[in-house]
Amino acid sequence: MSTPAKPLTTVTRAGDSLIMPAFASAHSHAFQRALRGRTQRRQSQPGSFWSWRGLMYELVGKLSPADVFNISRFAFIELLLSGVSAVGEFHYLHHDLNGSPYDDRTLLADAVIAAAQEAGIRITLIRTAYFRGGHRKELEQAQHRFCDESVDLVLADVEKLRQTYQQEPTVRVGVAAHSIRAVPVEKVKELADYASAHDLPFHMHVAEQRQELAECLAEYGKPPVALLADRGILQESFVGIHATHLDETEILEMGRAKATVCLCRTTERDLGDGLPPTSALRQAGAKLCVGVDSHASSDAFEELRAIELDERSRTEGRVLVDEAPDLLSVGGEHGLTAIGMAGSSGDSVYLDGSDPALLDATEDSAIDAVVFAASPRAVRKVLVAGKSVVEEGRHPLYEKAAADFIGTLKKLQLA
Amino acid sequence: MSTPAKPLTTVTRAGDSLIMPAFASAHSHAFQRALRGRTQRRQSQPGSFWSWRGLMYELVGKLSPADVFNISRFAFIELLLSGVSAVGEFHYLHHDLNGSPYDDRTLLADAVIAAAQEAGIRITLIRTAYFRGGHRKELEQAQHRFCDESVDLVLADVEKLRQTYQQEPTVRVGVAAHSIRAVPVEKVKELADYASAHDLPFHMHVAEQRQELAECLAEYGKPPVALLADRGILQESFVGIHATHLDETEILEMGRAKATVCLCRTTERDLGDGLPPTSALRQAGAKLCVGVDSHASSDAFEELRAIELDERSRTEGRVLVDEAPDLLSVGGEHGLTAIGMAGSSGDSVYLDGSDPALLDATEDSAIDAVVFAASPRAVRKVLVAGKSVVEEGRHPLYEKAAADFIGTLKKLQLA
Numbered sequence: 001m002s003t004p005a006k007p008l009t010t011v012t013r014a015g016d017s018l019i020m021p022a023f024a025s026a027h028s029h030a031f032q033r034a035l036r037g038r039t040q041r042r043q044s045q046p047g048s049f050w051s052w053r054g055l056m057y058e059l060v061g062k063l064s065p066a067d068v069f070n071i072s073r074f075a076f077i078e079l080l081l082s083g084v085s086a087v088g089e090f091h092y093l094h095h096d097l098n099g100s101p102y103d104d105r106t107l108l109a110d111a112v113i114a115a116a117q118e119a120g121i122r123i124t125l126i127r128t129a130y131f132r133g134g135h136r137k138e139l140e141q142a143q144h145r146f147c148d149e150s151v152d153l154v155l156a157d158v159e160k161l162r163q164t165y166q167q168e169p170t171v172r173v174g175v176a177a178h179s180i181r182a183v184p185v186e187k188v189k190e191l192a193d194y195a196s197a198h199d200l201p202f203h204m205h206v207a208e209q210r211q212e213l214a215e216c217l218a219e220y221g222k223p224p225v226a227l228l229a230d231r232g233i234l235q236e237s238f239v240g241i242h243a244t245h246l247d248e249t250e251i252l253e254m255g256r257a258k259a260t261v262c263l264c265r266t267t268e269r270d271l272g273d274g275l276p277p278t279s280a281l282r283q284a285g286a287k288l289c290v291g292v293d294s295h296a297s298s299d300a301f302e303e304l305r306a307i308e309l310d311e312r313s314r315t316e317g318r319v320l321v322d323e324a325p326d327l328l329s330v331g332g333e334h335g336l337t338a339i340g341m342a343g344s345s346g347d348s349v350y351l352d353g354s355d356p357a358l359l360d361a362t363e364d365s366a367i368d369a370v371v372f373a374a375s376p377r378a379v380r381k382v383l384v385a386g387k388s389v390v391e392e393g394r395h396p397l398y399e400k401a402a403a404d405f406i407g408t409l410k411k412l413q414l415a
Numbered sequence: 416m417s418t419p420a421k422p423l424t425t426v427t428r429a430g431d432s433l434i435m436p437a438f439a440s441a442h443s444h445a446f447q448r449a450l451r452g453r454t455q456r457r458q459s460q461p462g463s464f465w466s467w468r469g470l471m472y473e474l475v476g477k478l479s480p481a482d483v484f485n486i487s488r489f490a491f492i493e494l495l496l497s498g499v500s501a502v503g504e505f506h507y508l509h510h511d512l513n514g515s516p517y518d519d520r521t522l523l524a525d526a527v528i529a530a531a532q533e534a535g536i537r538i539t540l541i542r543t544a545y546f547r548g549g550h551r552k553e554l555e556q557a558q559h560r561f562c563d564e565s566v567d568l569v570l571a572d573v574e575k576l577r578q579t580y581q582q583e584p585t586v587r588v589g590v591a592a593h594s595i596r597a598v599p600v601e602k603v604k605e606l607a608d609y610a611s612a613h614d615l616p617f618h619m620h621v622a623e624q625r626q627e628l629a630e631c632l633a634e635y636g637k638p639p640v641a642l643l644a645d646r647g648i649l650q651e652s653f654v655g656i657h658a659t660h661l662d663e664t665e666i667l668e669m670g671r672a673k674a675t676v677c678l679c680r681t682t683e684r685d686l687g688d689g690l691p692p693t694s695a696l697r698q699a700g701a702k703l704c705v706g707v708d709s710h711a712s713s714d715a716f717e718e719l720r721a722i723e724l725d726e727r728s729r730t731e732g733r734v735l736v737d738e739a740p741d742l743l744s745v746g747g748e749h750g751l752t753a754i755g756m757a758g759s760s761g762d763s764v765y766l767d768g769s770d771p772a773l774l775d776a777t778e779d780s781a782i783d784a785v786v787f788a789a790s791p792r793a794v795r796k797v798l799v800a801g802k803s804v805v806e807e808g809r810h811p812l813y814e815k816a817a818a819d820f821i822g823t824l825k826k827l828q829l830a
Contacts, residue, residue, distance in 0.1 A: 036772075036775070036784070038780055038783070040734060040739055040783045041734065042734045046732050046734050047732060047734040048731075048732055049733070051733070078771040210731070268728070269725070269727060272727035272728070272731045273731065274728060274731045297787075298771070302714075302717060309685065310684070310728065312686070313687070313688075314690075316625070316688065317461050317463055318462035318463055318464070318466070319462040320461050320687075323455060323456050323457060324455055356489075356492070356493040356817075357451075357713070359817050359821070360821060360824055360829075368452035368453070368456075372455055372711070375791060376792050377791050402774050405775065409775055414775075415775055415777050415780075
């Protein structure tokens with residue numbers, strides 16, 4: 001079966017199937033898939049983003065390149081089985097266990113890209129810069145694996161990755177500053193300028209947790225998005241991850257810049273990040289896309305509808321952010337643009353038209369059924385770059401990838 | 416395969432399967448399944464619970480007994496395919512299109528019960544009283560189908576239903592007052608006293624929407640739960656549906672009574688009800704259970720974890736309401752108790768242990784994987800009262816029930 005000639009923007013019926021555009025998940029940390037189901041108990045107290053981060057750092061302290069490959073390959077296959085054909089990997093795990101760069105500095109980035117290529121998912125490797133534990137904060141042990149001494153070292157890695165993968169049709173490279181906590185604003189600006197000059201995606205975690213606001217105010221006298229606007233970093237190519245806690249001025253700044261907000265609601269729900277001002281961002285002119293982030297869940301359908309549903313919970317109204325056709329673009333096309341893959345749409349997902357959530361879909365209601373009620377159960381076939389990667393709800397590498405994933409978890413004493 | 420001898424309270428591995436206790440969904444309006452995916456567009460303005468209710472009333476104005484049967488049977492099969500083995504049907508659709516009782520007053524209740532029996536799901540038919548459109552409000556057209564002239568008429572129906580189904584092992588009967596909007600408090604008290612005297616479940620929608628608070632304050636000078644506490648209605652057997660908007664005193668009253676709150680998060684998210692004070696209710700001593708309510712979604716796993724996840728969004732912490740083992744009881748055992756089926760647990764769900772969300776589950780992490788990451792995709796077999804109702808992820812009546820459901824939707828011009 002050949003790829004549809006035009007980019008899909010709607011849901012169509014073909015025989016027993018509904019065909020939808022594939023999802024693009026613009027923000028992923030694939031290695032965190034190993035933590036799923038293992039951070040849900042109370043430690044000394046109920047818990048927070050920060051106690052979760054402690055568990056994540058424990059994992060970071062143990063991962064070998066083979067572990068990163070095995071976890072990532074399985075996570076990407078799981079995404080494909082949920083209808084995702086493209087992922088933006090926000091990659092900040094760079095160096096060896098002791099914090100020294102590997103002889104081959106991009107060893108771990110290459111491992112993640114190889115995992116994506118074996119799985120058959122498109123990937124944008126977003127090479128992420130990290131310089132410090134926070135304003136005047138020493139690095140914590142795990143953070144040495146993330147850190148570089150200079151922007152030049154980061155950009156040299158980006159250059160190398162661009163060179164290595166320039167002929168690969170399903171691989172792109174992007175640039176990120178981890179957060180204002182981890183990257184002083186002058187360096188954020190250098191990275192953003194490089195990305196802009198080379199037409200690469202530029203991503204950054206912003207305003208995920210209130211503690212970041214307090215720290216940013218203390219260091220710069222402004223909250224993060226206001227600071228970025230002030231320094232000319234907030235542009236149309238800017239992709240802010242989370243953007244949960246913005247003041248009204250910052251919402252307007254995001255809109256004025258036509259910047260993109262990448263919402264990762266299943267992770268944000270899991271981590272207790274709070275509820276973003278989503279409809280205000282849309283009304284201001286910001287664009288939206290979605291990301292699987294920590295892989296706490298990999299239900300791309302729930303990830304997408306959560307944007308609208310959580311805004312309903314926050315504001316006690318209905319149909320606030322977007323109707324289903326626009327949400328479908330948020331789930332696919334806008335995510336592709338955010339990871340530098342605009343124009344590579346055409347990937348499609350064949351859904352089982354007899355699935356209980358879909359069998360009553362009409363031409364009029366099909367998009368609504370897909371967006372508001374479907375689940376990975378309905379995914380039968382996924383076409384990526386014209387090639388069928390999932391067939392009859394199964395991925396040909398599943399058993400092998402699952403066994404290697406379990407092997408890694410056992411080695412890490414997580415299984 | 417025989418039913419496990421003891422009630423299941425955990426997740427165990429058996430060969431390639433994980434076995435979990437079946438879900439009990441304590442609050443359902445099965446006929447509303449026909450609206451799924453058909454209320455997600457803007458009408459004149461973004462929308463609200465009340466504009467949604469307008470669409471629901473349009474449907475109510477058209478349903479025949481055969482329609483109610485066809486929609487309910489399909490909705491119940493869909494629940495079974497999501498691992499639900501028992502449902503509390505909050506049944507308020509009683510009379511003919513013109514509002515007159517049918518010659519056989521329980522015709523529609525019997526249709527819903529027959530649908531459940533054919534599907535093979537346990538049902539508690541919660542016969543719901545409705546007397547008025549609101550304090551000093553005329554009945555709207557559709558509401559005539561819900562209304563009775565007296566408590567005696569309602570209780571005569573309850574008596575008849577109890578008589579009819581007393582020998583049926585998978586059918587129970589309960590009593591409900593629709594809401595303080597629809598039932599004056601004196602009549603709520605009469606109904607609750609009858610339920611209490613006959614050891615039947617007593618359910619009531621409470622504090623779902625802020626408008627209800629305002630109306631209740633205007634009529635009684637107190638918000639709904641405070642009023643119920645004042646009149647002695649808030650007892651351990653009381654099941655309050657939603658309980659989204661409670662003040663601190665009401666939270667303590669719910670706890671002091673050891674009453675149950677039935678949360679229906681997928682519907683509450685859909686309808687923009689808001690975020691309930693869930694951990695405060697738990698800390699005060701209230702019990703929790705879950706319900707599919709409008710069937711906006713029928714993912715029982717998402718329904719369950721949403722209790723914890725939405726509380727994280729509201730309060731920006733983690734592991735707030737309950738850890739996974741207690742949530743599993745909220746999803747099953749507590750729901751059974753809430754619908755008068757305590758002791759009939761033992762129903763079980765066999766999950767595909769090779770599902771991507773479950774294959775890395777260990778003995779320690781299996782409950783967490785099931786509660787926080789599983790989806791209906793993993794449901795392979797459902798045992799109800801010792802009988803296998805779902806096998807290999809399929810229900811034997813699916814094609815027939817689906818065809819009749821579609822037939823009804825076409826007749827209603829919804830498909």
